[in-house]
Amino acid sequence: MIKAMIVDDEPYCCEALSILLERYCPQVTIAGSYHSGADALTAIRQERPQLLFLDIEMPRMNGFELLENIKELPLQLIFTTSYDQYAIKAIRFSALDFLLKPIDREELQRSVQKAEQRLLFPLQIDMLLLKLNNPAHHFHKIAIPTMEGLQMVTVDNILYCASDSNYTVLTLKDHQKVVASRTLKEIEELLEEYSFLRVHHSSLVNLNEISKYVKGEGGYLVMSDNASINVSRSRKESLLKKLQPSRS
Numbered sequence: 001m002i003k004a005m006i007v008d009d010e011p012y013c014c015e016a017l018s019i020l021l022e023r024y025c026p027q028v029t030i031a032g033s034y035h036s037g038a039d040a041l042t043a044i045r046q047e048r049p050q051l052l053f054l055d056i057e058m059p060r061m062n063g064f065e066l067l068e069n070i071k072e073l074p075l076q077l078i079f080t081t082s083y084d085q086y087a088i089k090a091i092r093f094s095a096l097d098f099l100l101k102p103i104d105r106e107e108l109q110r111s112v113q114k115a116e117q118r119l120l121f122p123l124q125i126d127m128l129l130l131k132l133n134n135p136a137h138h139f140h141k142i143a144i145p146t147m148e149g150l151q152m153v154t155v156d157n158i159l160y161c162a163s164d165s166n167y168t169v170l171t172l173k174d175h176q177k178v179v180a181s182r183t184l185k186e187i188e189e190l191l192e193e194y195s196f197l198r199v200h201h202s203s204l205v206n207l208n209e210i211s212k213y214v215k216g217e218g219g220y221l222v223m224s225d226n227a228s229i230n231v232s233r234s235r236k237e238s239l240l241k242k243l244q245p246s247r248s
Helices: 009-024 037-047 063-070 084-092 106-120 125-133 186-192 231-241
Strands: 002-007 029-036 051-055 075-083 097-100 140-147 150-154 158-166 165-171 177-180 195-201 203-206 210-214 220-223 228-230
Touching: 002 009, 002 037, 002 084, 002 106, 009 029, 009 106, 029 037, 037 063, 037 106, 037 228, 051 063, 063 075, 075 106, 097 106, 140 177, 165 186, 177 220, 186 195, 186 203, 195 231, 203 228
Parallel strands: 002 029, 002 051, 051 075, 075 097
Antiparallel strands: 140 150, 158 165, 158 203, 165 177, 195 203, 210 220, 220 228
């Protein structure tokens, strides 16, 4: 069971979400519902929920301010709000998902499934990943978390990685695609000691597999499999520094 809490200043929103969870997400048990950030702060620190459903626009202490006070706690976060302009900021807080009110049953189920998948990998697995993926150990393979478990992938066999919401799709040289149950940022951290570079908010590439860079505002890359990867304007300079030899 997933231990969850709901924080929303509107009691009827808490009640509606509780009903949806009880009916359609039986793997979730609700440890409490709170209508203010201050009350929730105390309860979260005491109860240590695994999953938090959090409204953003609340009086006195909003959702983001609450998170600043519990950012050290390991929990999965799903924002619930009526205002979609908060989506980008929510992503920066590493939210697992972002649900707009009124909450759709199927979207809620998908969000809870994401949380369930994340919680499949306890501390022991994370420690195993650290050991397997440490370049100092000279492994030629890294362990990629997937929905089925861990898939061992040869680093040099990875062409590029693309973000797909809270998942990452790795494209390999043999045209195989591996769907990792991790964000692109997490995969980037996994590969940062190897020859990989983030060239776009949604793309990470193997520098050794770049065939051509085509100029433009940001430009784009042609990879060894002829795929085109856009380069963002903000990341163009760091890419060119990697591609061009230093001048004495």
